[in-house]
Amino acid sequence: MTLPFDIEFGRPEALYLLALVPLLALAWWSYRRWQRRRIAGLGDAALIARMMPGRSPHRAATRFFLGLLAFALGILALANPRRPAAGDPELRTGIDQVFALDVSNSMLASDVAPNRLQAAKDLLKSLIRQRRNDRVALVVFAGHAYAQLPLTYDHSAAELFIDAANPGQLPAQGTAVGEALDQCRELFGIENTGRYRTVLLLTDGETHDDKALESAKALTDRGVLINTVGIGSPGGTTLIDPKTKTLKKDESGNTVVSRLNQELLQNIASVGKGQYLLLSDRAAAQSALLAAVANVKSAPLVDKANLSYDPFYHWLLLPMLVLLVLQGLLPERKKVAA
Incomplete structure (x- = not known):
């Protein structure tokens, strides 16, 4: 005020x-x-x-x-x-980015080395280091979604929260993509700061969340662009049960195979007027995401962290x-x- x-x-x-x-x-x-x-x-x-x-x-x-x-x-x-x-406050002309990171058990699959979750974390930290003037925020989700970090210029804190993200943070398993996008919308708030706003969703998309496209549309209506990154392989891979250290099986005794749901992520990116990327090559994905916002114009904002x-x-x-x-x-x- x-x-x-x-x-x-x-x-x-x-x-x-x-x-x-x-x-x-x-x-x-x-x-x-x-x-x-x-x-x-x-x-x-x-x-x-x-x-x-x-x-x-x-x-x-x-x-x-x-x-x-x-x-x-x-x-x-x-x-x-x-x-x-007295003194001139620091003005930053970056953008506002909210990262939605899937931390469900399926993200521990190793079809992307060393595993899906770690590959997603490495990509996020690389992006943060390349975009020093951006405000960033973090939402983690599995069966439910939680805002872990509000929009901030404190990139060191953001990296700490990203490193700490793991399936044990959330008691309910699943892939609540729609709820995660809703949390992203709340983090942006209703104030129009004139900043370019974007959501980066990183998940294997292993869900039948009917709410996901509806939540993506609500974000787009507020002028937020949504990029999605698919982590995993369409053919899928088996999972190791963290408790028994053996192959995970379903209630019928069949071996669980976790597959990347590219169709969902492509649809979300389409509704969100962004792009879908498959994380098969981190460097290529990083270059594509950086190129998408390289020439974006955004209103300057005072960084109050050091005032x-x-x-x-x-x-x-x-x-x-x-x-x-x-x-x-x-x-x-x-x-x-x-």
Whole structure:
């Protein structure tokens, strides 16, 4: 959240607490109204005033509103108003890329050396190192999809998350491509930053996910291009059960063969106005993907990761403390002459 003079809030979510201010004021007004009615029900107003000479509704109101104003200033201080320090922020003119990485058990098949998952990881890390000005994000999926990393310029963190991706991260097995694409759409958000946006889906596509094309269309409608990379072989290969270390078999005792579903990935790329690539040669796939975005024009975006800020919260804490001191010094009851 940005204010005039380049002032912004470091923790804008704290501003939601300001909703308590009118609620507290309403609660106090309701209490005072109830109190006035109780006192009025005791008898003659002039007689009651003489019986309680020290009572001062105006002082009580002043004390309350001093405290309420101090509370509001404290919330604003908690939201951390700040301004970028002197110096030119770094502008990056890259694109926004979300990587959707399949980490299902079938990605451990070795028809792509050393295995499908590692080949996909190596490709992603190579792409990141070639595109230093891009913001990148990561979604991992198997039976369900999860956003592992939001859009960031921190490529070192992105590589760490990619290296850590494995089938053990997700309890449910499967290949939820549609859900993964939905997660990609949420990571981009609804804000139009003027940046060129693309999704790179890396999977063996071993699924019958009817939602996948629908989710791809929803991304395309937001101007997001989808490229797909097929990892595996159409003829398929057997899988090793990670628990028994033997060939994996289905419920009928037949040996499981994991095959690349090229048709699904080609259809997704077609709907997403991108291209489908078979990861048989990492260098060739990398060159094709880099060429596809080499001349793309994208709006520059400030990289805030390395910005330093001048905080202004102390300018709110000082008047807050003054108000609290005044509240403490102001007695609720007025002095009565002896």
